[in-house]
Amino acid sequence: MKIKYVHTNIIAKDWKRVSLFYQKVFGCQPIPPQRDLRGGWLDKLTGIQNAHITGEHLALPGYDGNYPTLEIFSYNSMMTDNPKTVNGVGLAHLAFEVDDVAAVLQRIKQEGGGQLGELIKTEYPNYVTATFVYAKDIEGNIIELQSWEKEKI
Incomplete structure (x- = not known):
């Protein structure tokens, strides 16, 4: 059985600003193409009616070749009441x-x-x-x- 870590996803209010932040601070590099995802398959995958995702993947620093990425996406409709705390349940940092x-x-x-x-x-x-x-x-x-x-x- 093959298992390989692929990416971490951040849902951003403004994916372009967040992507630029990680590029400027950490030297992450965009991996084309930018994503513009929608359709019945996405609605079924997410459980969200008329879901529309835009964003891009960033190559993380410190890797050569085949590497995990940081996926920065925005949805057309987002839940914004998600407080981020260092001791919150789920992914912390x-x-x-x-x-x-x-x-x-x-x-x-x-x-x-x-x-x-x-x-x-x-x-x-x-x-x-x-x-x-x-x-x-x-x-x-x-x-x-x-x-x-x-x-x-």
């Missing part, structure tokens, strides 16, 4: 390993995102220091930034 957590957090803020909680450093076994922070994209989706440093001994 996307995580990116970065060289400089503070610098990427600053880019997130410059592009209209925000910070959730404090930037922290903590010691792990074997002389490893981890740096973490939770941030939010421009529509409030939670992003974890992490960096791992092995102490030179």
Whole structure:
């Protein structure tokens, strides 16, 4: 049995703005074509009458060739009362390993995102220091930034 992780989907109020945010902050690259999906098959799949989805897939950084993607979509009709919290049931956050957590957090803020909680450093076994922070994209989706440093001994 073959199993392969394919993508994570974000439903955005404005898929183009959210897609540009991830491109600018994390270097994600659009994978053509842009999607414009509708029809009976989509209504059956989603259980939503007259569903219409627009958006695109983004190649995630750090992969060569065949990689998982971040799928940014908008529906013609959306439920917007979905509070995003770090301890909410369901998918909680996307995580990116970065060289400089503070610098990427600053880019997130410059592009209209925000910070959730404090930037922290903590010691792990074997002389490893981890740096973490939770941030939010421009529509409030939670992003974890992490960096791992092995102490030179």
